[in-house]
Amino acid sequence: MSDVAHGEVHAVDPDGVEVKGLRTGSIGLLGATVIGLASTAPVFSLATTIGLVVAVVGVKAPAFMLIAFVPMLFVAYAYRELNAVIPDCGTTFTWATKAFGPHAGWMGGWAVAVAGIIFLGSAAEVTGIYFFDLFRLEGLAENEFAIAVVGIVFIVLMTYLAYRGLQIAAWMQTVLVGLQYVALGLIAVAGLYAVYSGNGTDGSITPELSWLNPFGVGFGPFVEATLLCLFIYWGWDAILAVNEETKDPEKTPGRAALIATVILLVGYVVVTAATVSYAGVGDEGIGLSNPDNASNVFSVIALPLIGEWGTAFVLLVLLISTAASAQTTILPTARGTLAMAVYKALPARFASVSPKYLTPGFSTFVACAIGLSFYVGMKIISDSFLEDSIESISLAIAFYYALTAFSCVWYFRRESFANAKSFIFVFFLPLVGGLALTLIFFISAYQMLDPDYGISTYFGIGGVFVIGVGSLLVGVVLMLLWQWRAPAFFRGETLKHDTPVLVPDE
DSSP: OEEEETTEEEEEOTTSOEEOOOOOSOBOHHHHHHHHHHHTOHHHHHHHHHHHHHHHHGGGHHHHHHHHHHHHHHHHHHHHHHHHHOOOTTTHHHHHHHHHOHHHHHHHHHHHHHHHHHHHHHHHHHHHHHHHHHTTOHHHHTOHHHHHHHHHHHHHHHHHHHHHOHHHHHHHHHHHHHHHHHHHHHHHHHHHHHHHTTOOOTTOOOOOGGGGOOOSSOHHHHHHHHHHHHHHHTTTTHHHHTGGGBSSTTTHHHHHHHHHHHHHHHHHHHHHHHHHHHHOSOSSTTOTTOGGGTTOHHHHHHHHHHHHHHHHHHHHHHHHHHHHHHHHHHHHHHHHHHHHHHTTSSOGGGGOBOTTTOSOHHHHHHHHHHHHHHHHHHHHHOTTHHHHHHHHHHHHHHHHHHHHHHHHHHHTTTTTTSSHHHIIIIIIHHHHHHHHHHHHHHHHHHHHTSTTSSSOEETTEEHHHHHHHHHHHHHHHHHHHHHHHOTTGGGTSSSOTTOOOOOOOO
């Protein structure tokens, strides 16, 4: 049966326990894999990250695409194992609560939300820029107000489509993922062909196997480049956030996550190598170390590489990739806050589900509103927030991925040594992945204290640290306030180790 509140529903099982009311069986393995790929926004992620990585480690950028993949793969196994027994859309929040208790779980859920909220601001900015670049409206492309208006309109549109349901999202993202990989393939093939045929630029470099060797760059650059590359893989875990809405929820999301991460690895390494080879690593012209190219690498190299029509296609794909990534970012953010509300870790209003579309309506629109508010606020404070916010997102990503990995290790601790398979997949790989990400988090946070780290500076501290660590500390304050307001969750009454997964029957 259902309780209706404010035009939306809260599903309740026969025993009176509130369940989430999401539409089950909406997508299969292909749809889940597509959502994982789309959530990383491969074209947008590479376009905004390659230049930043090259500025730190030069031609070895492809190596760090590979290095960052390793902890992602290990954490993906943790997600798979936890999802197999706890297919809950709260993912990190639910799993960490069951493993370590309510405070760890609440902060895990907050980190997922923070990463999504900050990303929405970045996506709005880049969407606005690419929109005007596509139509060659150069004057408006430099108008901060016009960029903000267009970006906000696109984010609101994507939010509405996310609200309409997972099936629409999966269908649309299948088309968009296809277009993104066509564009990436076009850039990679054209770039390598130009270099090997002698038609490259003055800064072009022939690829070498040494580009895949990450060592010899120094400890600080090694950590910074790895942190940056974590951002481009971030998003595949959206597959797990829609686990309750997939067919065979215990198996499909985990398989889709592993497939998506491998596809991303191959694409990222090849495209990065091709881009470095064609554009070079210089700090002038289209060189990738030119700070003017940091956030729009593909739009800069497209015209000399693939001509006017090819450039228009790449810019179009960049635009839709960026806008669509907002939709797939909202999916896990909204479902995470939905789960938190169901287990009384957030106000009950966040648990409301649309009776028509069976999606978390209130959570979806609140995520959008907060994300856009953050965007507008940062625009007022600083024009350089885009580059800094990308690295700040990586801190939240490292935090909740590491927490998920450790949750797997601890939750399955009594089964880890039962056989070789359990030891490898529920203990060793998640533990190594979690330790690696923890190390990256603390070293990076320390480096970010330097006022010269990144572009912006606030209160004499690097802007990346202020945005990244500050947003996590805000979560601590909100957690303490909610603990005082509604202590049931923090007393372990609503979610503990043996609490059943609150999902509707398919």
